[in-house]
Amino acid sequence: MGEFFSNFATEFVETAAYIGIILPALLRGTLVMVQLFCWTLLLSLPLGLPIALGSNMKFWPVRIFCRFYVFVFRGTPLLLQLYFFYFFLPIAFGVRMEELTTAVVTFVLNYAAYFAEIYRGGINGIDRGQYEAAKALGISKTQTMLGIILPQTMRIILPPVSNEAIVLVKDTALASVITLGELMKASRGAVNRDVDATAYVVAAVIYLMFTFLLTVISNKLEKRYSLYNQREAG
Amino acid sequence: MAKKEAGMAIIRHEIKEHLQTGDIILEMKHITKKFSGVTAVDKVDFSMKKGEIVAIIGPSGSGKSTFLRSINGLEEITEGEINLYGTTGMVFQHFNLFPHMTCLGNITYAPIKVKGKKKDEIEKRAQELLELVGLSEKRDVYPIQISGGQQQRIAIARALAMDPDLMLFDEPTSALDPEITGTVLSVMQKLAEQDMSMIIVTHEMNFARNVADRVIFMDAGKMIEEGTPQEIFEHPKSERLRDFLNTITR
Numbered sequence: 001m002g003e004f005f006s007n008f009a010t011e012f013v014e015t016a017a018y019i020g021i022i023l024p025a026l027l028r029g030t031l032v033m034v035q036l037f038c039w040t041l042l043l044s045l046p047l048g049l050p051i052a053l054g055s056n057m058k059f060w061p062v063r064i065f066c067r068f069y070v071f072v073f074r075g076t077p078l079l080l081q082l083y084f085f086y087f088f089l090p091i092a093f094g095v096r097m098e099e100l101t102t103a104v105v106t107f108v109l110n111y112a113a114y115f116a117e118i119y120r121g122g123i124n125g126i127d128r129g130q131y132e133a134a135k136a137l138g139i140s141k142t143q144t145m146l147g148i149i150l151p152q153t154m155r156i157i158l159p160p161v162s163n164e165a166i167v168l169v170k171d172t173a174l175a176s177v178i179t180l181g182e183l184m185k186a187s188r189g190a191v192n193r194d195v196d197a198t199a200y201v202v203a204a205v206i207y208l209m210f211t212f213l214l215t216v217i218s219n220k221l222e223k224r225y226s227l228y229n230q231r232e233a234g
Numbered sequence: 235m236a237k238k239e240a241g242m243a244i245i246r247h248e249i250k251e252h253l254q255t256g257d258i259i260l261e262m263k264h265i266t267k268k269f270s271g272v273t274a275v276d277k278v279d280f281s282m283k284k285g286e287i288v289a290i291i292g293p294s295g296s297g298k299s300t301f302l303r304s305i306n307g308l309e310e311i312t313e314g315e316i317n318l319y320g321t322t323g324m325v326f327q328h329f330n331l332f333p334h335m336t337c338l339g340n341i342t343y344a345p346i347k348v349k350g351k352k353k354d355e356i357e358k359r360a361q362e363l364l365e366l367v368g369l370s371e372k373r374d375v376y377p378i379q380i381s382g383g384q385q386q387r388i389a390i391a392r393a394l395a396m397d398p399d400l401m402l403f404d405e406p407t408s409a410l411d412p413e414i415t416g417t418v419l420s421v422m423q424k425l426a427e428q429d430m431s432m433i434i435v436t437h438e439m440n441f442a443r444n445v446a447d448r449v450i451f452m453d454a455g456k457m458i459e460e461g462t463p464q465e466i467f468e469h470p471k472s473e474r475l476r477d478f479l480n481t482i483t484r
Contacts, residue, residue, distance in 0.1 A: 133330035
């Protein structure tokens with residue numbers, strides 16, 4: 001019995017020491033992951049809006065272009081897009097780009113397509129009566145979109161958008177295939193070198209911490225934006 | 235100068251001085267509206283004077299709402315000409331308040347954004363309108379927090395905040411519980427007493443009888459009969475109107 005506990009204690013201390021050794025590399029990978037995540041959200045969230053509005057336009061060349069864009073980027077694997085841009089961008093621009101830049105470009109283009117579809121669904125979910133009321137009051141089309149429709153869309157799109165953000169945390173792992181030194185690549189490096197799966201467990205915990213954080217943030221936002229939609233108590 | 239809207243036969247005449255009671259405020263000629271082959275409004279002629287209160291009655295699907303909605307361009311007419319000597323405000327069956335704005339926000343949004351009104355100036359006016367519809371205490375609550383009847387009264391205040399010359403009511407009480415229609419109708423009655431020009435599409439026969447100067451009976455896209463409330467309700471001439479009045483009073 002005593003032997004079991006002393007073995008366990010030794011194991012524990014050894015594992016803790018090992019984690020201490022691999023942690024700096026994993027944290028560096030985490031930093032790259034966070035950079036990719038933030039840049040992607042920061043750029044793809046706004047980029048999705050013109051694509052969504054374009055997909056709804058009566059002017060057909062714009063509508064077809066936007067729908068085709070979504071069709072292509074939503075209809076092909078992100079992994080394939082990463083490989084493609086990794087090889088295509090240097091040819092197109094004549095310079096080898098940083099892996100992070102390549103990953104950000106690919107992720108932004110891909111996620112903008114998803115966000116565009118979420119926005120479009122949100123916009124189309126607004127009652128026709130809202131447009132009619134705005135028109136009857138003489139409010140311009142642009143002002144109707146900005147002041148009446150989009151603010152109401154926020155509440156509808158928030159759950160699917162935060163869902164996509166959580167998916168994005170995990171998708172950043174794909175960027176390891178174009179040798180971006182993010183968390184996945186860092187943990188795989190440690191595992192392959194030491195023939196020890198501990199790094200994967202640590203990486204999993206780090207991913208979980210981020211998805212948990214995002215869940216908390218999205219719940220807070222949802223509460224805030226649903227404020228006008230809840231009856232007063234009593 | 236008259237301004238013709240693109241793609242629509244609405245001619246908005248700019249008014250140099252205020253219209254006098256009795257001046258023509260709206261003149262519509264040969265209004266026809268077809269929805270993919272089905273004729274909803276069929277060559278209707280209509281005109282009304284400032285200060286007049288017109289009630290339009292008729293069975294559902296008779297084209298009365300479509301006709302009303304063509305006046306402010308919510309329905310694009312297929313044929314015809316609309317001469318409008320003033321601005322319109324509209325009240326909808328389902329209120330269509332902006333749910334993300336407070337009652338005050340609903341009332342002040344268009345005056346600020348469309349007319350460029352100063353915030354404190356329009357808020358003072360909004361306060362008067364809230365008093366007119368009897369909802370001063372609901373100023374800062376959201377539409378979802380008040381009853382349907384209250385929402386409709388806020389919607390009336392919202393339309394009035396743009397100082398329309400003609401108010402269009404599209405079945406304003408049809409979505410309300412019978413016991414609260416009275417609160418909305420009494421606000422409309424107040425407007426009538428203030429000489430507001432109004433066109434009311436309604437199923438409230440008593441209201442039409444008591445408030446309207448003129449009642450129009452529409453059926454199958456045509457104006458079948460029109461006259462004073464007494465003529466329409468006491469001495470209907472056409473068989474279709476008699477049938478209609480029988481079905482609703484039975």
